[in-house]
Amino acid sequence: MDWDKLRIFHAVADAGSLTHAGDTLHLSQSAVSRQIRALEESLGTTLFHRHARGLILTEQGELLFEATSSMARKLDSASARIKDSEENVLGELKVTATVGFGTLWLAPRLVKLYRKYPDLKIDLILEERVLDLPMREADVAIRMKEPSQSDLIRRRLLNIRMRLYATTEYLAHAGTPKTMEDLAKHRIICQKTDQPQVAAGARLVQEVMAQNVNSTLTVNNYFGVLQSVLAHVGIGVLPDYLTADHPELVRVLDDTESGEVPVFLAYPEELRQTQRVAAFRDFVLEEIQAYRRYQSENSNAH
Template identity: 35%
Template sequence: MTNEWELYRSFLSVLREGSLSGAARVLGMAQPTVGRHIAALERALGLALFTRSQTGLLPTEAAQALHPHAEAMESTAAALERTAASYGDGVRGVVRVTASEVIGVEVMPAVITSLRQQYPELKVELVLSNRVQDLLHREADIAVRMTQPKQEQLVARRVGTVELGLHASSDYLARCGEPATLADLSRHTLIGYDQVSPFVRAALQRWPQFQRERVALRTDSDVAQLALIRAGAGIGICQNALARRSTPALVRLLPAEFSMLLETWVTMHEDLRDSPRCRVTFDALVQALTAHTDSEAPTSSTGNR
């Protein structure tokens, strides 16, 4: 007998893939089975969820309204599976960690390697996104955030401050020269954002030199921006510690005129504080990120506590 969650899982897959065949491939099911799930859910709810079009299945207004609730069910089901798999002796089971792209690529691999060496039965799901995952609804177990969490139900540890600065490779500076002032940036190739986010909008109030039309190389991937800086493509913003660890090291530019400080926090839901798998992962992240932020040596005290 099909349970209710299976119906909603098929519903979510059809929403995401836009067709029964696409959902069936993702779920590893036969297409008629997915079709039966959608029909059963529509009967149970008394609602039409999809209409057919030349491009596939289009969600109805009712389906769009159900979408966030079905995603909440998905997160809860995944959290239940992770929790159930973690019971037994020792540190075992799945822990789901979310972090920004840069932290996930540049810092997390060493942390995960060390954890797996100590706890071979620990499995790690790493979600790289600048979107703040919802820990209250268990989209992730642990999050590394560049902003202080506000929810009382979260365990949060401030690990330090990450400083961002303007950087370029020595190769780029040898070709194009070094800017003496922020105004000189207009004569250089700037690496930066594509879409304007609230974070970018706030930064532009302080540094209008980075208006979108002045940015020649645009991507919203922080990892891609860092790679472009390292490749000598232009001048961009990156974490000072990562710039120093690059090979060869990147050159910090205009430190007195450009410095961004981001508080760094490790957080998890308070219900997980006694979970062995989450506790050891949380502590390992605190240790690694404390060392990472200590190596920043900020040039300004703004934002520090």
């Protein structure tokens, strides 16, 4: 089978249009069309249904596109491994994480990784949706639960809990609650329970809101909750890892917290030897160790 024709077929199937594929490949529409016809003739089958709105894969076309997609992923992986070297970590690294952890913990630390590897290009994808790593929607993921796919290398980084925090200034003005019932007199800042978030956090929010709280501020991500707490607006439901970077946060009701939430690092088996993935993994593990030391020193101090 002609590799060049397969490459052109893959571009057409991906774009759904001869014109768009031609633009990507720097070929004329007629040249692309000739190659597709020649491929269909060599296979003795029709690969596309042709419509006024574009091209739709036939069943046979879907089978071939699945095969060329797999080839493309393997070629990308091989290309990345060839470009990488022991001394030279470079190229693009797609990292996915939840909005909260990615914004509040990961992003502020990336300057250390860039200092070490200035040629690295990181594409940071922050969303609650779980991206498909084997399908290369991302190279590395930091997730709030253990990945279910079997062909992923995974490592538990730490366990976090959701807790109640405020600032000294807010507590001096509004008073410090001594019991859960006292929360009714305070403004509570949190995510709504119908927003995408870890189940343990949602349960703690429900428990807090059950205290007949009069005044609330709901935000659709933890960054907004944190900024509001730091601005002395009220008592916020926040992940405990924030205390390392924000020592001004004061914990409220020491016995009130969510269940443990595991944080996992995961990446596809085929990227095990890729230097930029290894560099990111080692960087994250070093930062987690530093965070654990901070936790240990703080707990000893108390």
